[in-house]
Amino acid sequence: MNRILMLGAGRSSSSLISYLLAQAKIYQWQIVVGDVSEQAATDRVSNSANGKAIQFDIDDVESSKAMIASSDVVISMIPAHLHPLVAKICLAEKKHLLTASYVTDGMQSFHEDAKSSGLLFLNESGLDPGIDHMSAMKVIDKIKERGGRLTSFESFTGGLIAPDTEPENPWRYKFTWNPRNVVMAGQSTAKFLSNGTYKFIPYQQLFKRITPVQVPGFGEYEGYANRDSLKYLKTYGLEGIKTMLRGTLRNKGYCSAWNVLVQLGCCDDSFQLEGVERMSHRDFMNAFVSTHDNVDEKICLMFGLSPDSDEMNRLRWSGLFSDEEIGIAKGTPAQVLEHILNKKWKLKPGDRDFIVMWHRFQFEIDGKQKEIQAYLTAIGDDEINTAMSKTVGLPLAISTKLLMQGKIKSRGVVIPVMKEIYEPVLNELAELGIRLKEEEM
Amino acid sequence: MNRILMLGAGRSSSSLISYLLAQAKIYQWQIVVGDVSEQAATDRVSNSANGKAIQFDIDDVESSKAMIASSDVVISMIPAHLHPLVAKICLAEKKHLLTASYVTDGMQSFHEDAKSSGLLFLNESGLDPGIDHMSAMKVIDKIKERGGRLTSFESFTGGLIAPDTEPENPWRYKFTWNPRNVVMAGQSTAKFLSNGTYKFIPYQQLFKRITPVQVPGFGEYEGYANRDSLKYLKTYGLEGIKTMLRGTLRNKGYCSAWNVLVQLGCCDDSFQLEGVERMSHRDFMNAFVSTHDNVDEKICLMFGLSPDSDEMNRLRWSGLFSDEEIGIAKGTPAQVLEHILNKKWKLKPGDRDFIVMWHRFQFEIDGKQKEIQAYLTAIGDDEINTAMSKTVGLPLAISTKLLMQGKIKSRGVVIPVMKEIYEPVLNELAELGIRLKEEEM
Numbered sequence: 001m002n003r004i005l006m007l008g009a010g011r012s013s014s015s016l017i018s019y020l021l022a023q024a025k026i027y028q029w030q031i032v033v034g035d036v037s038e039q040a041a042t043d044r045v046s047n048s049a050n051g052k053a054i055q056f057d058i059d060d061v062e063s064s065k066a067m068i069a070s071s072d073v074v075i076s077m078i079p080a081h082l083h084p085l086v087a088k089i090c091l092a093e094k095k096h097l098l099t100a101s102y103v104t105d106g107m108q109s110f111h112e113d114a115k116s117s118g119l120l121f122l123n124e125s126g127l128d129p130g131i132d133h134m135s136a137m138k139v140i141d142k143i144k145e146r147g148g149r150l151t152s153f154e155s156f157t158g159g160l161i162a163p164d165t166e167p168e169n170p171w172r173y174k175f176t177w178n179p180r181n182v183v184m185a186g187q188s189t190a191k192f193l194s195n196g197t198y199k200f201i202p203y204q205q206l207f208k209r210i211t212p213v214q215v216p217g218f219g220e221y222e223g224y225a226n227r228d229s230l231k232y233l234k235t236y237g238l239e240g241i242k243t244m245l246r247g248t249l250r251n252k253g254y255c256s257a258w259n260v261l262v263q264l265g266c267c268d269d270s271f272q273l274e275g276v277e278r279m280s281h282r283d284f285m286n287a288f289v290s291t292h293d294n295v296d297e298k299i300c301l302m303f304g305l306s307p308d309s310d311e312m313n314r315l316r317w318s319g320l321f322s323d324e325e326i327g328i329a330k331g332t333p334a335q336v337l338e339h340i341l342n343k344k345w346k347l348k349p350g351d352r353d354f355i356v357m358w359h360r361f362q363f364e365i366d367g368k369q370k371e372i373q374a375y376l377t378a379i380g381d382d383e384i385n386t387a388m389s390k391t392v393g394l395p396l397a398i399s400t401k402l403l404m405q406g407k408i409k410s411r412g413v414v415i416p417v418m419k420e421i422y423e424p425v426l427n428e429l430a431e432l433g434i435r436l437k438e439e440e441m
Numbered sequence: 442m443n444r445i446l447m448l449g450a451g452r453s454s455s456s457l458i459s460y461l462l463a464q465a466k467i468y469q470w471q472i473v474v475g476d477v478s479e480q481a482a483t484d485r486v487s488n489s490a491n492g493k494a495i496q497f498d499i500d501d502v503e504s505s506k507a508m509i510a511s512s513d514v515v516i517s518m519i520p521a522h523l524h525p526l527v528a529k530i531c532l533a534e535k536k537h538l539l540t541a542s543y544v545t546d547g548m549q550s551f552h553e554d555a556k557s558s559g560l561l562f563l564n565e566s567g568l569d570p571g572i573d574h575m576s577a578m579k580v581i582d583k584i585k586e587r588g589g590r591l592t593s594f595e596s597f598t599g600g601l602i603a604p605d606t607e608p609e610n611p612w613r614y615k616f617t618w619n620p621r622n623v624v625m626a627g628q629s630t631a632k633f634l635s636n637g638t639y640k641f642i643p644y645q646q647l648f649k650r651i652t653p654v655q656v657p658g659f660g661e662y663e664g665y666a667n668r669d670s671l672k673y674l675k676t677y678g679l680e681g682i683k684t685m686l687r688g689t690l691r692n693k694g695y696c697s698a699w700n701v702l703v704q705l706g707c708c709d710d711s712f713q714l715e716g717v718e719r720m721s722h723r724d725f726m727n728a729f730v731s732t733h734d735n736v737d738e739k740i741c742l743m744f745g746l747s748p749d750s751d752e753m754n755r756l757r758w759s760g761l762f763s764d765e766e767i768g769i770a771k772g773t774p775a776q777v778l779e780h781i782l783n784k785k786w787k788l789k790p791g792d793r794d795f796i797v798m799w800h801r802f803q804f805e806i807d808g809k810q811k812e813i814q815a816y817l818t819a820i821g822d823d824e825i826n827t828a829m830s831k832t833v834g835l836p837l838a839i840s841t842k843l844l845m846q847g848k849i850k851s852r853g854v855v856i857p858v859m860k861e862i863y864e865p866v867l868n869e870l871a872e873l874g875i876r877l878k879e880e881e882m
Contacts, residue, residue, distance in 0.1 A: 196733075200709070200714075203645070204704055205706065209731055265641055265642065270629060273641075292635070292636050
């Protein structure tokens with residue numbers, strides 16, 4: 001095995017591709033980078049002797065087949081809903097596949113076939129999901145080895161901005177990853193286990209029912225529940241645990257302001273808005289309230305907010321009440337909101353992002369209640385070499401190296417919860433400065 | 442043409458089938474009633490000489506084709522999502538089709554083929570949608586004939602219970618139509634036009650943004666916006682109107698209590714609940730709040746309600762905080778809620794339902810602002826012969842008769858907004874006692 005096909009050359013792939021190209025020199029690999037934009041692929045490969053840039057479009061099935069057939073391993077960073085198409089070709093051509101995306105039902109359906117074909121389809125191997133699974137399993141396995149019994153596991157991760165980046169930004173947030181995912185976040189019901197009871201939070205409650213999170217040495221954050229925590233009960237080997245909650249971390253105040261947009265319907269992606277080409281930001285907001293002017297006053301009334309409340313200040317700072325033209329011809333509310341927010345939330349030169357991951361494990365051992373908190377922070381170098389790009393890309397890159405070296409024996413559709421993956425990946429991440437601290441209390 | 446295939450023999454088809462069987466004697470038609478339960482079809486046909494009961498299952502394609510092929514006209518009252526399957530066979534076999542359901546994209550896609558084949562695929566021909574379209578178009582056409590220019594059209598319809606039915610029921614509501622549709626109501630964004638501005642109400646706002654409706658002689662109601670009002674701008678010929686809103690009518694107080702269930706996530710149909718077989722009603726509610734006991738107190742806190750508020754009284758009356766076992770083995774939240782509510786909301790012997798429809802037309806004529814209100818009320822005979830069954834079934838039955846008599850020339854996928862349909866249908870409904878009153882102010 002010496003040929004890796006890397007699909008997707010967007011900004012988020014930068015650390016991943018740099019790592020692979022560096023390793024390629026050592027191991028004599030060839031790295032083929034494919035993107036719908038051949039230019040993007042070329043930019044990423046630069047003039048590396050072990051790299052090659054190609055145009056790749058999954059909709060062009062014949063060409064995609066040929067490119068996958070001539071590789072040994074495929075890494076896919078293209079949009080997650082396209083992964084089953086990639087997986088189908090990988091299965092037919094007997095190639096391994098690695099992604100940083102959640103295992104969907106579509107991906108899961110390949111498990112038996114991939115396994116019996118001796119193929120690894122490794123998913124959820126970025127940051128969240130990814131490092132969170134790996135670092136949690138490391139602690140969970142250690143607690144079990146000590147004879148402890150887990151009673152509660154909570155885990156929160158957030159991609160924020162560094163404390164010294166844009167101090168005037170009241171959200172303490174910018175887009176450091178796919179903006180669409182941020183706008184669409186939480187639209188499926190969150191499921192988790194709390195104190196022995198299954199709990200379900202619908203979208204309309206998600207940003208109201210927040211969990212305060214204190215990260216030692218880094219201050220106070222707030223977390224909202226993330227998707228389906230229940231499905232990890234079995235994967236993590238935590239059947240019988242009382243509390244199991246995975247969530248997303250934000251700076252304090254983000255959720256109550258974002259909740260206003262959720263409640264109004266601004267994140268709705270189910271229909272095309274009428275007349276976007278003639279709309280201002282203010283007109284956009286006006287489509288979601290019952291009045292015809294003074295949309296900001298109406299929102300204050302609807303949500304019981306004062307005009308100088310933190311929530312209104314955040315919305316105002318984002319330009320949502322301005323008379324500026326939106327500047328796109330059409331879109332769903334979610335697409336329009338993303339476009340408006342991107343005017344303020346796009347990383348500027350010099351901006352640095354900031355990753356925070358925090359786990360809390362509660363367990364019983366020798367008749368005593370114990371707690372371990374584990375946390376990781378990472379700051380980006382600049383607006384290109386982000387902490388997000390590193391923490392998402394490097395676990396995937398290291399996993400690929402391990403696979404190329406024959407060190408991963410797992411096969412089928414899996415996520416990185418087994419020691420043979422998490423141990424070497426976490427070790428190498430630590431060498432690269434991405435390291436969780438643990439405190440037992 | 443003398444053979445009508447009527448699909449669906451549920452309780453809601455009773456008035457429709459009775460009407461057809463009575464007309465069949467006069468016109469020498471044969472009425473074939475098909476249902477997945479042959480017994481249900483047999484019960485409905487009774488021993489009528491012109492009727493025949495058959496087992497009909499749309500999933501059995503060959504048998505469905507044969508049954509449709511041997512008929513002249515098909516009326517479908519089976520679940521709406523199955524109508525495109527029926528339409529496909531009707532098109533292949535060159536048969537007319539009538540339904541009381543909304544035109545979906547799936548149904549709309551048959552328009553050109555049905556039209557060029559000389560077939561009528563008439564939809565939205567029940568009560569709401571149905572009589573609302575017909576009665577609105579009658580007034581709209583009259584206003585236009587007088588030289589008036591419509592500026593506003595609002596229309597609300599509700600299926601309620603008669604004032605003397607179950608006076609202790611604080612919701613003033615029971616299931617008089619498909620309970621699932623009631624529980625799932627409003628889950629797609631409502632779209633309408635208000636004072637010249639497009640407005641969008643997401644599910645999480647729908648039961649908060651209500652419109653007070655006063656029906657002359659019948660008191661005060663409240664309405665919430667219903668689906669996509671914008672798509673009727675063109676169908677009704679109302680391009681350029683300032684306000685266009687279709688909605689659903691409920692008794693006062695219903696919406697704010699129902700809103701609690703919406704906000705909690707009890708109407709969610711996107712996932713299977715865990716452990717339903719061991720749950721009480723109270724356990725069900727507990728899955729949607731953050732605490733582990735005192736779910737009613739927690740709900741009061743979450744929504745700022747006092748324990749003896751109208752909202753809490755309604756929820757309590759429906760048994761939602763009781764320790765009674767749910768009594769089903771599995772289900773989505775929406776399915777479980779439907780099951781619990783049905784214990785109290787099912788029509789009992791002697792219960793009578795109550796239909797209210799109300800339109801308001803505002804228009805300019807000779808430089809003056811005018812208004813017409815038109816409204817209809819209907820009370821059921823008992824829990825079987827409901828006003829709902831009559832007002833949904835009879836417009837469909839009368840339309841079928843008109844088609845059989847060659848009196849409808851329209852072809853393709855249409856809704857009953859044309860005079861050739863609405864005039865004779867409304868006239869015959871009036872003879873049967875279903876009549877809108879009009880008041881000009």
